[in-house]
Amino acid sequence: MTTSQIAFLKGHGTENDFVIVPDPDNAVDLPASVVAKLCDRRAGIGGDGLLHVVRSAAHPEAKAMAAEAEWFMDYRNADGSIAEMCGNGVRVFARYLQHSGAVEEGDLAVATRGGVKKAHLAKNGDITVSMGRALLSGSGVTVSVGDRSWDARNVSMGNPHAVAFVDDLAHAGDLFTEPSYGPAGVYPDGVNIEFVVDRGPRHVAMRVHERGSGETRSCGTGACAVAVAAARRDAADPAQTGAPVTYTVDLPGGTLVITEHPDGEIEMTGAAVIVAEGKIDPAWLETLNG
DSSP states (O other): SSOEEEEEEEEEEETTTEEEEOOOOEEEEEEEEHHHHHHHHSSSSOEEEEEEEEEEETTTTTTGTTTTOSSEEEETTSSOBBOOOOOOHHHHHHHHHHHHSSSSSSSEEETTTEEEEEEEEEETTTEEEEEEEEEEEEEEEEEEEEEEEEEEEEESSSSSSEEOOOOOOOTTTOSSOOEEETTTTTTTOOOOOEEEEEEETTEEEEEETTTTEEEEEEOOOHHHHHHHHHHHTTTTTTTSSSEEEEEEEETTEEEEEEOOOSSSSEEEEOOEEEEEEEEEEEHHHHHHOO
């Protein structure tokens, strides 16, 4: 761990908040224990995750994507574990790059462990991210909280999701602990679990337990998975109807608009905000490294 000061910023997308560590040359060592402390809301800066901002060419996991995307979102969960993708994180990542002067309004490519994601920074402040295509598994999944159980849809958005439609969001419980799911082995690396209720035509609300982070105020890939699951439930699969379908998804931290196109491409639109920036105390970092 370096003893020099390390810059950080804090940002959020529909209140899914992140510690941002700019590190173009991939020179900052961020072991899981340090990430977890930085994301600690009492002993650190606090966040649902950490966005390590690195040039693709400087990171071994992203070099192959450097020709398509200059910047790599090295995303970490709040417990320090590595994740493939974070939809809200991409929007906040894009907002940071604009804030820093690295990019302007318009189109942007971002490398992630889930592949290269296309973003568009609009003049009205919204950011749209092309999230790729969903992969739906036919395998049956069950989600349980207390004595209640629901059949859930297994949806991958580059990271795994189990989407359960419920009668009341309160049935998800406090979400301090991870809900039970099965069968055993269906999610060997853990899963994000969404609980969903209907609010109106093409309008749903959700709560989510994110693996490695607990309940969060918002989850972009989760909102996409929910819209995909709702479209199949509502017989509105764009691949079958030939027409795009759009769902408004209310989350505790705000609203996202999700559109799935007939070719399977999914777009997510919402706000992203940078709220603070500063320096991490090197003496404190040394205590973590000791």
